[in-house]
Amino acid sequence: MKLKQNQAGMTAIGWLIVIAIFGFFVLLVLRMLPVYLEWFTVEKAMEIVKQDPEVGSWTKDQIVSRLDKHFTINQVTRVNLKEHLKIERDEKTDGRTITIKYDVAAHVAGNVDVLMHFNKTVALPPPR
8 A cells, every 4th residue: 555645845936935035135136236346446446546655745636636547447436536535644653544435325126225335444654
């Protein structure tokens, strides 16, 4: 005499739920990835400016100009240097610090947005 075995596995509705959740996370990645790639470009530009041997003697306008050139070449559009850049004197090292801080809201779907905060500070060497 053979006993009936119950079938195991997910139903069609179960698969639809899994696919919907997976699709939502794929959509999030597709919306957030360009913003993060741009942020990595901002960080790289700040590090390039920091590595310049003459940066300690630059004026604020020269620092802004150099960052602006990097941003223009690399098509950074979400950073407005007039609003998001802060240059301060560091009393401890007699150098300066540059900080770029901004927020980006990326639309996901319907009335759902993702808000991302970016903040980076780089210490510049003192003038020679």
